[in-house]
Amino acid sequence: MKKKSAIIGLVLFLFFLSGCLFPSLHPIFTEKDLVFNKNLLGTWKNPKNNDIVQFEKASPKNLKEFNEPLKKQVDKIYMLTNKDSAGNVKSKYYVFLVRLGNKYYIDYYPAETDKQNNYDGFFTGHFIKMHLFYNIHFVTNQALELKQFDKGFLEDLIKKKQIRIKHEIMDDGTYFITASTEELQQYLIKYSDVPKAYEEDIITYSRIN
Amino acid sequence: MLFNIKNLLVFCSLLLLQSCITSLHRLVTYDKAVLENNISGTWQGKEKIIEIRPTKQSELAKEFKQSWNEKDKKQLSEQDKKDSILYYEKSYVFSFIKSDVTYFMLANFIRLNNELYADIYPLEMVNTDAPDKKEINEYDGKSGYTAAHTFAKVIFSGNNSLELKFLSGKFISGQIGKGRVSIKNEKDELSGVILITASTEELQRFIVKYGRDERLYDKNNTVILTRKT
Numbered sequence: 113m114k115k116k117s118a119i120i121g122l123v124l125f126l127f128f129l130s131g132c133l134f135p136s137l138h139p140i141f142t143e144k145d146l147v148f149n150k151n152l153l154g155t156w157k158n159p160k161n162n163d164i165v166q167f168e169k170a171s172p173k174n175l176k177e178f179n180e181p182l183k184k185q186v187d188k189i190y191m192l193t194n195k196d197s198a199g200n201v202k203s204k205y206y207v208f209l210v211r212l213g214n215k216y217y218i219d220y221y222p223a224e225t226d227k228q229n230n231y232d233g234f235f236t237g238h239f240i241k242m243h244l245f246y247n248i249h250f251v252t253n254q255a256l257e258l259k260q261f262d263k264g265f266l267e268d269l270i271k272k273k274q275i276r277i278k279h280e281i282m283d284d285g286t287y288f289i290t291a292s293t294e295e296l297q298q299y300l301i302k303y304s305d306v307p308k309a310y311e312e313d314i315i316t317y318s319r320i321n
Numbered sequence: 322m323l324f325n326i327k328n329l330l331v332f333c334s335l336l337l338l339q340s341c342i343t344s345l346h347r348l349v350t351y352d353k354a355v356l357e358n359n360i361s362g363t364w365q366g367k368e369k370i371i372e373i374r375p376t377k378q379s380e381l382a383k384e385f386k387q388s389w390n391e392k393d394k395k396q397l398s399e400q401d402k403k404d405s406i407l408y409y410e411k412s413y414v415f416s417f418i419k420s421d422v423t424y425f426m427l428a429n430f431i432r433l434n435n436e437l438y439a440d441i442y443p444l445e446m447v448n449t450d451a452p453d454k455k456e457i458n459e460y461d462g463k464s465g466y467t468a469a470h471t472f473a474k475v476i477f478s479g480n481n482s483l484e485l486k487f488l489s490g491k492f493i494s495g496q497i498g499k500g501r502v503s504i505k506n507e508k509d510e511l512s513g514v515i516l517i518t519a520s521t522e523e524l525q526r527f528i529v530k531y532g533r534d535e536r537l538y539d540k541n542n543t544v545i546l547t548r549k550t
Contacts, residue, residue, distance in 0.1 A: 135462060137507055177512050203464055221511065222465040235424045237341055238443040239466040240516055280345055280518055288345060288467065290507050290518060
């Protein structure tokens, strides 16, 4: 969430802070953790904000920026297009479906939209892509539930020294998670059944196509 | 043909993205930030005109004049005082327009080894074509992005020309890979891109140690600006 922070009255745009989300520099998966579920393919609607998300299978041409081992997993990678209610493309992501223990998670990693490709490369080169992840529950073939991990919960654990997870502390005191995939997986497995580890709002999607 | 040109532009922007190394932390601290009056002005780059103004005189500051006045009356905490030096009193705003989008970036300057370095950070993108000058929020944390810093050595040639020699991602990544340079970093395993995570103090020590090594910079990462006004 963008935070407009007052700095001695000049409200500088201390942009791009992550708010309550739990972004991570590293993914929650290795190649062996990826799974494919064709039930995810299709077009889904979030009835709360009328956003439309479309999951498609990735093709090799989508994966040019990735390393070779990951490119070989093309059959297990999705492309997600997020549109507003008017059909305008808002964002695109690579999506990785991951099974850890008996639970499923999805890892979103930003992909450029056509519009973003036209922005100034020097400016956009100042942004680091992060992984956003959710617990995913296939309720039925027609409904999905996504639960976001709560950043505040993790930050409290770090502050109270109840967890050791690699991170950096930013200028404004927020945490930037640099934990390895292994550490992230341990966190997910340990806290997956703890309700407080998740945001209260559950994102639901209904299939429309 | 149009398709090919578009692909080429995308490729070039990807190259740029990979060639400038980014840092999670800043290089400049409030106690070492300097003002460099020569840098203020309108500059012609290869593809764009860049306005550089002290933050106090920038368009961005005008937008918030009212809230400045209100805040100015209040007692400032020690942290606010430090922030005001870094973000307001001793900083500059770079702005430029490209394809109906205005870009704003914050720059701080520091002298290390008697040389001038810039620390550049993205602030805001505004769609100037839209009637309400709509802000573009596609790179916020919610969308999966975090803003980072880039660093450049600043070299003036007289009063009317300057070079911004950005730190070369290719060289630094290569040296890190070979174990020849020790600086805290993280590698994005998916793309292979290196992010420097060294603290501000470490970054300053790194520049003091290697800043005069010309291999740290390369032509592809050098921006030459000529003064227009």
